[in-house]
Each structure stands twice: as structure tokens, then as C-alpha cells.
Amino acid sequence: DAEITQSPRHKITETGRQVTLACHQTWNHNNMFWYRQDLGHGLRLIHYSYGVQDTNKGEVSDGYSVSRSNTEDLPLTLESAASSQTSVYFCASSPEPGPYEQYFGPGTRLTVT
């Protein structure tokens, strides 16, 4: 069955380290998204991509970057991890550009100490 996976599921890292979170989907969806979820804020968009070589900044993009070299993967990199980036990160995808629903991966719980 087609799916969307994230790895690692849990990670603890130190302040200042570079961290990359992986997102892989087998639906062949063009659109992929990264969100973070924190208490009191709900889900907030970090970066998104509408296809290979396309990336765009979301609401809370500072300190994060993404690259899209193929349809299946959108890795999220924290350039220099900060304690404020301790959060749960969700990757999502949708099939076409447009007002469609998105499907979420299981999430990565990141702790920056």
C-alpha cells in the first residue's frame, strides 16, 4: 500500500547541531509539506514543495531548509538546532496543487537539549 513515512520517529540532539528529518511518500504526490506542532499553537507550516526542485517558505521557516531532488522525498534540515525547535514535526503530501486534503506521516518527536 502507498504510504508516507518519517524517520527517525524520535530524536534527541544538542543545541547547535545540524539535524535532518526524513520524509518519504510512495503515492507519487507532487505536493509535500512540513509542519511543526506545539502546545498552544496548533500545526504551523514550515516549508512546502509543489514538485521536484521547487521549495517555498511557510509561516515559520527561519532556521529550517528543505530540498526536493525527487518526487518521493522532502528532507527537512535544521541548520543549527535550537531549544525553541523542540517540537513534533509532521510531513504531509497531497496529489495536486489545489484545495485538496493532505495526508500526514506519523511524525518525528525532536528534543533539542
Next chain:
Amino acid sequence: RKEVEQDPGPFNVPEGATVAFNCTYSNSASQSFFWYRQDCRKEPKLLMSVYSSGNEDGRFTAQLNRASQYISLLIRDSKLSDSATYLCVVNTRNSNSGYALNFGKGTSLLVTP
């Protein structure tokens, strides 16, 4: 004003009860609307899309009032398994000629025996 506003609850209801959640959105140009369900520490999962004419899926009924910018979700005959957080989600066109999901912070439901 927040893009999407929901009563956070919690709503504590007995099994078999009917419960309704409401949501308002600020952008009149929003194009599509959804309810997602999120269980503790899990990813959001699409519960149902919301159409102008209203739509029903088993025990769940969703309504949209574009004039009032208001969305509702009605759950009949509540089950213990309905306990979760319900996210109101609005899809709006963004400045990159794409679409972005805006999430409410969620309404917490606890169904008790």
C-alpha cells in the same frame, strides 16, 4: 484575529450523546474545508471534507455556512473511540498561487462510559 478559531474544550460527554463542534474562519476567499481527527501523540487523519450543501458520513455530519464563515461537526451516538482532538482545517489560496492549509488548534472530546 486567528485564521481558524475553535473552542478548545474539553467536551466531556457520556456514551451515546450527541455533541457539536463549531469553527469560524477569517478569510472569505477560503476554498475548501475539512475536519481532521488527531489522537494523542499521533498524526492528524482526515475525518471528512465539508461541502456547502452539508454532508454526512455515518454518525458524523458536517455543515458549512459561507456567509457566516462558520463550519460545524455533529457527532451522534458518541462512542468511546470518538475520544480525540478534532481539528478544523481551511484551505486558502496563498501568494505563491498555491494553497495552504490553516489549522485550528483543535477541540478536545472525551467520551465517558
